[in-house]
Amino acid sequence: MRFFKNIVTLLAVFSLAFLSGTSLVQAKDTLKIGSFLAVTGPASFLGDPELKTLQMYIEEINAKGGINGHKIEFVHYDTKGKAKEAKNFVNRLIKKDKVDVIIGGTTSGNSLAVIDIVEKAKVPFISLAGSIKIVEPVKKWVFKTPHTDKMAAEKIFADMKKRGIKKAALITGNGGFDKSGRAQCLALAPKYGIEIVADEKYGNADTDMTTQLTKIRATDAQAIINFGFGKAPAIVAKNIKQLGIKLPVYESHGVASKKFIELAGDAANGIRLPAAALIVADQLPADDPQKKVLLAYKKKYEAKYGPVSTFGGHAYDALFITVEAVKRAGTIDRAKIRDEIEKTHGFVGTGGIFNMSPTDHLGLNLDAFKMIEIQNGNWKLLY
Amino acid sequence: MDQLLQFLISGLTVGSIYALVALGFSIIYNASDVVNFAQGEFVMIGAMSAIFLMKAGLSYPFAALLAIAITAGVGLALEKFAIEPAKNATVVSTIIITIGASIFLRGAALLIWGKEIYGLPPFTSNNPIKIGNATILPQNLWVMMGTAVTVLAVKYFFDRTRMGKAILACSYNKKAAYLVGIDVKKMLLVAYGLSAALGSAAGLLVTPITFMSYGAGVMLGLKGFCAAILGGMGNSMGAVLGGILLGIVETVGAGFISSGYKDAIAFFVILLVLFVKPSGILGKGETERV
Structure with missing residues (x-):
């Protein structure tokens, strides 16, 4: 009897499956x-x-x-x-x-x-x-x-090494992302033979960073690294241009959005940053997986x-x-x-x-x- | 020496932004002894309206004027629908209402304009002007000029015009002002409208330098409030002095001590001044008639 019942259930299930295909x-x-x-x-x-x-x-x-x-x-x-x-x-x-x-x-x-x-x-x-x-x-x-952030710092330092940069100035905001990035930069720089000659900070809601950048200008830094996101990096970029500082500038992946370029305008030109491939997807070679x-x-x-x-x-x-x-x-x-x-x-x-x-x-x-x-x-x- | 010059110039540019925002506080304070904590939101609304009017295709000057009008309208509405119904409230309660209004305005801005950060193009060229080895942007000069014009206009308004004097009279004694025939209700309305218009003008001037988003009014308002307190609440010259002093203390402190302690240094100086002179540098001492 039980066997018969099982058969019936099985049949019912199968017929349903055939009817709807996915049940x-x-x-x-x-x-x-x-x-x-x-x-x-x-x-x-x-x-x-x-x-x-x-x-x-x-x-x-x-x-x-x-x-x-x-x-x-x-x-x-x-x-x-x-x-x-x-x-x-x-x-x-x-x-x-x-x-x-x-x-x-x-x-x-x-x-x-x-x-x-x-x-x-x-x-x-x-x-x-x-x-x-x-x-x-x-x-x-x-x-x-x-x-x-560790990978971002390493990528930046590797690029600096390629360009023969040995002394870098750091300028970072007061957010969690900024602070963590700063710590990674300070920890990793020696590994790449790079000396951090300035370590300046700003508040993420600040309106002007010329003071910090003036201090950086007075050092013998060969490049500037800015770790941050939001509007502050755009102000940093504009202030660098305003002060006429000609050093190479590195930003973090925190600014990898078109908004940064829109806000910083022509002050953004020449800035380098490590970022995920998504923002340059159409520039990748055709054989890139x-x-x-x-x-x-x-x-x-x-x-x-x-x-x-x-x-x-x-x-x-x-x-x-x-x-x-x-x-x-x-x-x-x-x-x-x-x-x-x-x-x-x-x-x-x-x-x-x-x-x-x-x-x-x-x-x-x-x-x-x-x-x-x-x-x-x-x-x-x-x- | 080169550094000091740049620090002072940077301090002056930051300070004039603070001063411009601080000025907005004085009108409403003069009319009702109330510190309007939605002042920073007026700055934000002015700038954001202009940004979106320009996006909609309006020319810069026209968008700016319309933005000032919109913000003045917001100021009038704030007085009409939030402050006036609570006319018997104490000063402290009214201040709390303005805090509520600021949260409401920020929320509304978030819904209308979203969370993105926007900028405005500078009024004139973007090429820095060199002074020795220091540099300054033309837009910074616009901000300073704007501050100078507004401070003189506000001073003239309160010292020389009938309406300005009437507003001051309301703050000294509402009942007496009413008895000599001043329309107290109307004066308050005018004060909020003017102060909102002033705030929006500040927003238009500073946005090419600082950018703007729905939440940016908080920090600007706070710094402006500090400047106003430092210089003496309700005194337009005091607001300017307080703003520029705050800006210079911040930049020189960041420059010579540590940029990480920039705000701490500034707040320390504010506390120090208030210990010595609680009414602010140019503030009148409290005189209460019994």
Whole structure:
């Protein structure tokens, strides 16, 4: 009797499957992706494109039937950039929403605040924030996709070495990004045989930096490094021009948006910066493996939301690293997904080509950053 | 020596920006003893309106004039719909209302204009002018000129015109002013409108140098407030003196001591002055008639 019942159920399932074609697939569990991003507040220019990117691609993946039949359910909370909110929301994602993977933590502060929680709950977490501290030392359940400030500093120093620059002046703002970048510059300079001869600071809401730059002018610096984002680097660039300082100027990846060129005007010309390949996607050689991915992302995002930014790209990378990991794992078991994320190899993302390992939970090398010079109000890919 | 000259020039340029914002505080303070904490938002609204009017295709001068008119309208509306209904409130309560208004205006600006940072082209050439080994931008001279013109205009308004005197009378004693036939309600309305217009003019002058976004009014307002307190609240000459002093203390402190402690040095000097003379450098001592 029981045998007969089973046959009937089986038949029913099969006939349904034949009728709709996908219902067998739908029977699989949904993959729950949780997210906490700074969509509003001071870091909204990071969090906003991140959320849009995640929503856009999850919609697309679901429309195509999910990952190997696992549909994605997306749960999102806005932290407004506050670390305390980030902690609350991550607890909620784990305990109440019971998510399988967490992608988020727009700012380094938000990401660092939740590491203990995800480690304890054993949930794979891919951070979208810059700081090297998130993955160094390696934590079992924590990964990240954006380039680090350490990489930016190294790329800048490597370029200086090429140009024969031995003495550099540093000018940085008072934000978290600025301070972390400054610390990396100070720590890494000796490795490249470069002496930091000035270490000036400004407030990110300041209106004039000529004083700090006048002091730099009086030193024997051969180049200026400015680590910052927002309007301050644009004022620095304008002030450098105003004071007639002719030294090479380096900015960080924090200014890798057209806004910087728009604000600084012709004072931006000649400035070099390390940045993700996304902003120079169309200048990449045709055989560059990233080119196709970058242009596809750019086209899709710009068709829906307007100008693309590298920040949304980090979310793209995190999402598809997860998708690939789930595909390889063949299950939505948290531990198996984690193992597969760690095995990510040769993944071509917007930020570069990711090769993760048990000792490297970022998986990008210095080639992931391109050295870019601003020429005639436009990005020019140097190498 | 070269350095000192550049520090002083930088201090003067930053200081004149602070002074220009500080001036805006004096009109409303003179009319009602209230410090209007939405003053920084007037600066922001003036600049942002001009930026977006220009984006819409208007010419620079026309966009600027229209932006001043829009901001004056915002000032009038603020008085009409937020300050006037609370006419029996104490000075402190009214100040709290202005803080609320500033948060509201910032939020509205965020919704209307978004979070992006914008700039305005300089009024004239962008080529720096050399003074010895120091340099200054033509736009900085515009700011200084703007400050000079406004301070004289504000001084003339309060010392020489009937309306200015009437506004002052309202601040000294509302009831007495009313009894001698001054329309107190109208005077307050005029004060808010004028002060908003002044703030927006400041915004137009400084945006080519400092850029503008929906939240930029906070810091400008705060620095302007410090300058006004330092020089003596309600005294237009004091506002200018306070602004320039604040600017020079900041730059010389950053130049010779440490740029990391720039703001700390400035606040230390402000505290020092206020310990010695609580009413500010040019402020009148408190005289209360019993």
